Amino acid sequence: MSPNDGIIAERPVPGVPRPYEFPDTFRTTLDNGLQVVVTPMAGRELVAASLVIRTGAADEPADIAGATVLAARGLTEGTEVRDAIALTEAFERLGASMHAEAGWDAVAAGLDVPASRLEPALDLLAEVVRRPSFPSSEVERLRDERLNDLIQAKADPRRRAEEAFVSSIYAASSPYRRPAGGTPETVARLTSAELRSIHSGVYGPAGAALFVAGDVEPAAVTGMAERLFGDWTGGHAGVTVPDASSAVGERFIRVIHRPGAVQSEIRIGYPGIARKTPDFHAVYVMAMILGGLFNSRLMSNLREDKGYTYGAHAGFDVRRAPGPFAARAAVNTEVTVPSITEFIKELERMREEPVTTDELSSAQNFIVGIFPLRFETPGPVVGSLSGLFTYDLPEDELIRYRSAIEAVTIEDVQRAAREHIHPERCAIVLVGDHDKIGADLEAAGIAPIEVITDEPEASGHGG
Amino acid sequence: MPVPVVEFSDERLPNGLRLIVAEDHLAPVVAVNIWYNVGSKHEVPGKTGFAHLFEHVMFQGSAHVGKSEHMAIVQAAGGTLNGTTWLDRTNYFETMPSHQLELALWLEADRMGSLLDALNQENLDNQRDVVKNEKRWSYDNRPYGQWIHKLLGHVYPESHPYHHPTIGSMEDLDAASLADVRHFFETYYVPNNAVLSVVGDCDHDQVRAWVDHYFGAIPPNPDIPPLPDMSLPPVIGEEKREVVEDRVPLARVHFAFRAPAFGDRRLDALDLATQLLSGGKSSRLTRRLVREERIAQDVMIGAVPAVGGASIMLGSATVRPGVDPAVVEAAYLDELAKLAAEAPSQDEMERARALTEADELGYLSRVEERADRLSMYATLFDEPAMVNTILGRYLSVTAEQIRDVAAQVFRADNRVVLTYLPAAGSAEAGEGTDDTGEGTDDAAAAGDEGEAQA
Numbered sequence: 001m002s003p004n005d006g007i008i009a010e011r012p013v014p015g016v017p018r019p020y021e022f023p024d025t026f027r028t029t030l031d032n033g034l035q036v037v038v039t040p041m042a043g044r045e046l047v048a049a050s051l052v053i054r055t056g057a058a059d060e061p062a063d064i065a066g067a068t069v070l071a072a073r074g075l076t077e078g079t080e081v082r083d084a085i086a087l088t089e090a091f092e093r094l095g096a097s098m099h100a101e102a103g104w105d106a107v108a109a110g111l112d113v114p115a116s117r118l119e120p121a122l123d124l125l126a127e128v129v130r131r132p133s134f135p136s137s138e139v140e141r142l143r144d145e146r147l148n149d150l151i152q153a154k155a156d157p158r159r160r161a162e163e164a165f166v167s168s169i170y171a172a173s174s175p176y177r178r179p180a181g182g183t184p185e186t187v188a189r190l191t192s193a194e195l196r197s198i199h200s201g202v203y204g205p206a207g208a209a210l211f212v213a214g215d216v217e218p219a220a221v222t223g224m225a226e227r228l229f230g231d232w233t234g235g236h237a238g239v240t241v242p243d244a245s246s247a248v249g250e251r252f253i254r255v256i257h258r259p260g261a262v263q264s265e266i267r268i269g270y271p272g273i274a275r276k277t278p279d280f281h282a283v284y285v286m287a288m289i290l291g292g293l294f295n296s297r298l299m300s301n302l303r304e305d306k307g308y309t310y311g312a313h314a315g316f317d318v319r320r321a322p323g324p325f326a327a328r329a330a331v332n333t334e335v336t337v338p339s340i341t342e343f344i345k346e347l348e349r350m351r352e353e354p355v356t357t358d359e360l361s362s363a364q365n366f367i368v369g370i371f372p373l374r375f376e377t378p379g380p381v382v383g384s385l386s387g388l389f390t391y392d393l394p395e396d397e398l399i400r401y402r403s404a405i406e407a408v409t410i411e412d413v414q415r416a417a418r419e420h421i422h423p424e425r426c427a428i429v430l431v432g433d434h435d436k437i438g439a440d441l442e443a444a445g446i447a448p449i450e451v452i453t454d455e456p457e458a459s460g461h462g463g
Numbered sequence: 464m465p466v467p468v469v470e471f472s473d474e475r476l477p478n479g480l481r482l483i484v485a486e487d488h489l490a491p492v493v494a495v496n497i498w499y500n501v502g503s504k505h506e507v508p509g510k511t512g513f514a515h516l517f518e519h520v521m522f523q524g525s526a527h528v529g530k531s532e533h534m535a536i537v538q539a540a541g542g543t544l545n546g547t548t549w550l551d552r553t554n555y556f557e558t559m560p561s562h563q564l565e566l567a568l569w570l571e572a573d574r575m576g577s578l579l580d581a582l583n584q585e586n587l588d589n590q591r592d593v594v595k596n597e598k599r600w601s602y603d604n605r606p607y608g609q610w611i612h613k614l615l616g617h618v619y620p621e622s623h624p625y626h627h628p629t630i631g632s633m634e635d636l637d638a639a640s641l642a643d644v645r646h647f648f649e650t651y652y653v654p655n656n657a658v659l660s661v662v663g664d665c666d667h668d669q670v671r672a673w674v675d676h677y678f679g680a681i682p683p684n685p686d687i688p689p690l691p692d693m694s695l696p697p698v699i700g701e702e703k704r705e706v707v708e709d710r711v712p713l714a715r716v717h718f719a720f721r722a723p724a725f726g727d728r729r730l731d732a733l734d735l736a737t738q739l740l741s742g743g744k745s746s747r748l749t750r751r752l753v754r755e756e757r758i759a760q761d762v763m764i765g766a767v768p769a770v771g772g773a774s775i776m777l778g779s780a781t782v783r784p785g786v787d788p789a790v791v792e793a794a795y796l797d798e799l800a801k802l803a804a805e806a807p808s809q810d811e812m813e814r815a816r817a818l819t820e821a822d823e824l825g826y827l828s829r830v831e832e833r834a835d836r837l838s839m840y841a842t843l844f845d846e847p848a849m850v851n852t853i854l855g856r857y858l859s860v861t862a863e864q865i866r867d868v869a870a871q872v873f874r875a876d877n878r879v880v881l882t883y884l885p886a887a888g889s890a891e892a893g894e895g896t897d898d899t900g901e902g903t904d905d906a907a908a909a910g911d912e913g914e915a916q917a
Contacts (some may be wrong), residue, residue: 006680015562018491092814095821294534307592371539
């Protein structure tokens with residue numbers, strides 16, 4: 001008897017898909033301009049809510065870079081009514097977890113809370129967003145923690161690689177050249193005054209929206225929003241597009257020398273595309289085939305064929321202006337140069353060789369198929385609707401999304417690759433042991449090489 | 464606040480495969496989850512890292528599925544997937560649009576039934592290289608990277624199966640042979656050593672029919688070797704201290720304690736205690752070390768549950784520059800001692816309970832998590848119903864029970880103190896690590912030698 005007796009060879013065919021539509025979403029705008037977006041999801045007891053301000057770290061003055069991120073963190077450090085501890089305890093009594101953070105394009109202050117306690121939780125959210133006190137002692141602590149974190153980041157190969165990569169690909173005029181949380185120089189300047197000025201300048205109903213999803217009634221939520229935010233004023237209505245000027249001309253290599261490193265962190269890329277580009281769906285499908293799917297061209301080559309790495313990926317970080325396109329991997333030190341060669345080869349092949357129908361349909365089926373999985377719970381629903389608002393996309397983007405992905409053709413993918421994949425003008429940033437890889441790198445003649453050795457940090461920031 | 468009850472069926476195929484099905488038609492998605500009752504605790508000296516390496520091999524193809532095709536098929540069907548290996552388990556899971564459920568069952572059955580048909584030296588060598596890079600990436604090339612391995616080594620004696628890291632050693636990975644892989648598969652990857660949970664938009668009778676069809680012919684292994692006795696004394700018996708000079712900018716003090724085994728009610732109390740200690744801005748350690756005295760950049764504490772003899776309690780505090788690590792250590796231990804001396808207030812208890820309840824509501828709202836919990840409780844305790852009773856257990860913990868378990872666990876003769884110091888003269892002295900956000904997740908992250916950024 002063969003050991004495989006009874007093992008079914010025939011692959012089952014899919015059943016009939018149960019139709020899925022993105023849940024109906026109700027939008028109203030209060031008289032003061034605040035948008036209220038409610039997505040009822042029956043049976044979802046844990047409700048997600050998020051107040052989004054459409055102004056982010058890319059919009060702040062360069063000399064106080066980091067103020068937007070620090071201000072978002074500072075929201076939960078105390079209000080006119082209570083201090084941070086009392087505030088935290090009030091959220092905890094409701095079983096609500098509160099989070100506030102800022103990114104390049106927006107600030108989001110949100111919470112997850114059982115539906116029965118939504119109203120008192122929103123009450124607290126309103127207090128945090130509208131009346132933060134930014135106590136100077138707490139701001140100093142947050143500032144010192146951020147400065148220490150920046151020191152820590154330099155010693156972590158991955159974070160060092162990301163930081164070196166963005167500072168290599170963006171021009172000095174672009175905010176994207178620095179970390180969203182600011183640099184040691186700018187963060188050191190931050191006090192309560194800068195945080196208050198960010199708060200009074202951009203927090204307000206103009207350019208803001210409240211998103212709520214879960215087992216809720218739209219009318220009831222709108223009523224709560226009216227009561228809690230109806231008399232809110234101020235804010236910044238416009239949507240600006242940040243400077244994303246590139247610093248990448250001819251291909252170059254920058255090595256951050258890390259003696260004794262057992263792996264090289266590799267980043268290859270340049271400024272990519274903005275979220276609002278008309279070509280978004282074709283570019284997304286193309287990037288999925290290049291370095292997004294498990295069996296992407298990069299993974300199949302560098303991991304499953306060569307065993308150089310645990311993972312090789314590529315993708316476009318989309319923002320209001322072109323965020324970075326990056327191909328990434330951490331590879332065994334000895335195979336650093338062959339890995340770079342394979343990366344470049346795959347980027348070239350993406351431009352030159354049309355994708356197969358199998359590659360295209362795998363990517364499309366994945367993106368379309370996981371759509372209902374993504375929106376199983378309220379949190380991601382709020383996240384995606386916030387994205388539409390932040391990137392100024394049409395309200396029906398999520399309704400049209402799957403058909404837009406399905407409409408992408410092999411020709412669209414190749415056109416997207418030719419327009420957006422540029423192996424001949426990219427930055428190649430490495431964090432690794434230059435003593436071990438330098439000679440091979442030189443001999444390979446891939447591009448001019450610059451080597452940077454980090455200076456030791458003198459000291460961090462104590463109490 | 465009602466946390467919904469998970470209704471499920473629980474049955475066995477004639478070949479021993481345990482099948483648990485929970486229907487939930489809220490969203491058109493379904494989760495398939497298999498726990499094999501094999502983890503790094505089943506490894507013997509000289510063969511460490513094997514369970515995890517094997518997990519990678521499970522994605523290399525079987526009789527009717529090509530190399531890496533498992534991933535491709537699931538993704539092209541609009542699904543997500545992964546696998547993890549840890550002390551007590553290896554699990555594999557897919558979340559699919561519900562009309563693709565049969566495909567996921569077929570894929571799992573094909574590799575359970577016919578993995579060896581596709582196994583060859585080339586695939587093994589390739590995945591060995593991938594795993595060695597995973598080890599470098601996850602541990603060797605990170606500041607403070609070896610902390611979890613050092614703490615496991617101190618809390619569990621050398622003869623104990625939790626003593627060695629799940630990721631294994633480079634030497635042992637190099638030594639793994641095809642014969643080892645075959646033997647491992649034939650021993651452990653058998654239906655009577657697995658629990659299959661299917662949760663979501665499905666029909667029980669249809670699932671049972673498919674599972675009979677695809678898994679029914681896979682033969683069991685009647686001779687799965689028993690684990691050695693893993694029982695341990697409740698405390699380590701002495702304080703263990705280690706100082707490591709490393710390329711880190713900020714000093715960090717790591718703590719570990721031997722703790723009651725997973726399933727022991729006292730571990731429930733200890734879990735709640737960690738919420739009081741480092742669960743938020745107002746938690747005791749955060750409040751004192753980070754916010755008030757400002758001697759630490761971040762703090763954490765959390766239990767890693769394990770069924771074999773004892774769990775491990777992990778803690779850490781990253782030391783602010785210019786502060787003596789001994790001061791941080793003393794303040795940290797002082798807070799643990801206070802919890803051991805005096806029961807927490809009713810207000811603290813109520814807040815911890817409200818958060819625990821909301822967290823549970825969040826976890827159980829996802830079919831993937833529900834399926835994993837059902838498989839876990841069935842595998843480790845033969846009691847999948849714990850998915851519904853665990854919250855009640857947490858909510859019934861009293862303030863006195865927290866004090867008592869703190870007194871039993873946070874003892875000087877039961878602790879490990881591992882201090883990382885910036886290496887003197889190193890070019891990196893005055894430099895650092897992963898961000899604070901990652902730091903607080905370390906205990907959880909350490910739980911998964913994950914496969915595949917699928």
